[in-house]
Amino acid sequence: MIDSQLLLAAAAVLRPGGVLTGDEVSSRSTGWISRGSLQAAAIFRPRSTAELSAVMKLCHAARQPVVPHGGLTGLVEGAHAGQHEVVISTELMTRIEELDEAGPTMTVEAGVVLETIHRRAFERGFLFPLDLGARGSAMIGGLISTNAGGNRVIRYGMTRNLVLGLEAVMADGTIISSMYPVVKNNSGYDLKHLFIGSEGTLGIVTRAILRLQPQPRSQNTAFLAVNEFSSLPKILNELNAGLGGTLSAFEVMWNDFYRLMTTPPAKQHPPLPQTYPVYVLVDALGSDEASDRERFSTALEGVMDKGLAADCVVAMNASERAGIWAIRDDIDQFHQYRPWFGFDISLPIKNMDAYVTEVREKLNAKWPDNHTFVFGHMGDGNLHLNVHVGSGDDEARHGVESIIYGALEGRQGAISAEHGVGLEKRAWLKMCRTPEELALMRTMKQALDPLGILNPGKIFA
Numbered sequence: 122m123i124d125s126q127l128l129l130a131a132a133a134v135l136r137p138g139g140v141l142t143g144d145e146v147s148s149r150s151t152g153w154i155s156r157g158s159l160q161a162a163a164i165f166r167p168r169s170t171a172e173l174s175a176v177m178k179l180c181h182a183a184r185q186p187v188v189p190h191g192g193l194t195g196l197v198e199g200a201h202a203g204q205h206e207v208v209i210s211t212e213l214m215t216r217i218e219e220l221d222e223a224g225p226t227m228t229v230e231a232g233v234v235l236e237t238i239h240r241r242a243f244e245r246g247f248l249f250p251l252d253l254g255a256r257g258s259a260m261i262g263g264l265i266s267t268n269a270g271g272n273r274v275i276r277y278g279m280t281r282n283l284v285l286g287l288e289a290v291m292a293d294g295t296i297i298s299s300m301y302p303v304v305k306n307n308s309g310y311d312l313k314h315l316f317i318g319s320e321g322t323l324g325i326v327t328r329a330i331l332r333l334q335p336q337p338r339s340q341n342t343a344f345l346a347v348n349e350f351s352s353l354p355k356i357l358n359e360l361n362a363g364l365g366g367t368l369s370a371f372e373v374m375w376n377d378f379y380r381l382m383t384t385p386p387a388k389q390h391p392p393l394p395q396t397y398p399v400y401v402l403v404d405a406l407g408s409d410e411a412s413d414r415e416r417f418s419t420a421l422e423g424v425m426d427k428g429l430a431a432d433c434v435v436a437m438n439a440s441e442r443a444g445i446w447a448i449r450d451d452i453d454q455f456h457q458y459r460p461w462f463g464f465d466i467s468l469p470i471k472n473m474d475a476y477v478t479e480v481r482e483k484l485n486a487k488w489p490d491n492h493t494f495v496f497g498h499m500g501d502g503n504l505h506l507n508v509h510v511g512s513g514d515d516e517a518r519h520g521v522e523s524i525i526y527g528a529l530e531g532r533q534g535a536i537s538a539e540h541g542v543g544l545e546k547r548a549w550l551k552m553c554r555t556p557e558e559l560a561l562m563r564t565m566k567q568a569l570d571p572l573g574i575l576n577p578g579k580i581f582a
């Protein structure tokens with residue numbers, strides 16, 4: 122239920138089609154992960170920052186809780202809305218306002234889809250480096266609010282590193298416009314960081330100035346089989362040193378993940394035998410085809426000569442490259458093992474092997490028939506684990522979570538590397554944040570949103 126006065130007032134400040142109710146709400150999905158029917162009281166769809174600010178002022182006056190929506194590809198129930206909450210969707214804020222070649226920067230509204238940004242940057246000879254599997258749906262406002270990571274963090278950093286300027290609307294409708302198109306601005310607090318990664322709990326992102334990079338002119342990709350986990354950090358260091366800063370992905374796959382992705386019904390054939398304990402996909406983006414290729418080959422030879430990898434294939438063309446990347450990206454194969462629980466943790470590389478061993482031992486002891494697939498952006502200290510134990514009920518989930526998160530303790534780990542906390546992980550947040558850190562987070566929330574109307578219950582209850 123929603124206050125009818127609020128609906129009328131919102132309809133007056135938004136253009137036609139800006140307020141959705143009834144079937145127009147319930148016919149929508151809750152998102153990529155849960156795919157249920159949306160339960161919100163209404164959806165407000167502003168077309169500009171001014172409109173979004175106006176509806177937030179109304180919601181604030183009515184103490185109406187709101188949930189920001191982008192492309193709904195988030196994986197931690199951060200966009201979950203209850204039936205008394207109003208969704209504020211940025212889906213109609215889709216303007217690319219400017220591409221400044223001198224910057225180089227791109228100024229966009231929050232609802233622009235990542236793939237659209239990629240395309241526009243490419244057409245003008247630039248690269249927006251943020252890339253992930255949800256690129257066709259995820260919107261820049263959602264990506265900023267979750268500080269998304271993806272496939273090229275090792276080279277270009279997380280979303281936080283790619284945003285120069287930001288505009289957001291606060292809980293009371295105040296517009297904070299920090300749209301500064303420069304890397305350097307130490308004139309007081311850097312307020313954009315309040316909104317990057319805070320999952321819509323401190324403000325709603327409306328516009329951003331993104332930092333572009335030159336379009337790479339070369340790409341080299343290899344796939345390596347490795348006998349010992351302990352060789353992986355050495356390979357990473359060897360390649361980092363040998364590739365002159367062009368290493369752009371270092372994606373590790375344990376044997377079970379590799380087998381799943383290269384055995385029918387999966388479409389990919391195994392480029393290397395399925396018998397090694399661990400594999401790594403290596404990708405380098407550079408600026409000169411001939412010299413980059415040579416440097417890549419020399420660096421890989423160094424790895425092989427030192428006996429760090431047991432076997433290796435190099436992609437000779439775009440189709441072979443796509444085939445290798447498809448092994449990493451074909452996550453639909455997890456659906457062979459429904460129901461599954463997905464995890465996104467981080468910890469220092471030096472602690473990863475012992476962590477994975479402990480997790481497997483504990484899962485095997487409790488669920489001998491479990492299927493556990495481990496892979497991830499190892500170069501960023503980020504592992505993904507997908508676990509199938511038969512049941513998908515709350516008790517099974519809690520049991521698996523206790524093992525996955527419990528093994529992080531004492532290993533400098535974090536319960537979320539790149540997906541955020543949302544509703545799904547909030548009970549575990551205290552495992553990787555000190556009481557003082559949590560208290561400061563709550564102080565910030567209280568200061569910026571004293572009525573608690575912005576994305577209530579997300580990150581902490």
Ligand SMILES: Cc1cc2nc3c(=O)[nH]c(=O)nc-3n(C[C@H](O)[C@H](O)[C@H](O)COP(=O)(O)OP(=O)(O)OC[C@H]3O[C@@H](n4cnc5c(N)ncnc54)[C@H](O)[C@@H]3O)c2cc1C
Pocket residue numbers: 152153188189190191192193194195196198199200211231252253254255258259260261262263264265266267268269270271272320321322324325326327539540543576579
């Ligand atoms: C196939 C697949 C692959 C993925 N791969 C990766 C990956 O490699 N790395 C990674 O980091 N993530 C990955 N994700 C997760 C997801 O794509 C990211 O979390 C993405 O940033 C969500 O963007 P969205 O527009 O879909 O946001 P939504 O799902 O709509 O929202 C996500 C959160 O942000 C809030 N929000 C949305 N828009 C705004 C706004 N304008 N202002 C304030 N808050 C807002 C929401 O309330 C919610 O809390 C993947 C997801 C899928 C489905």
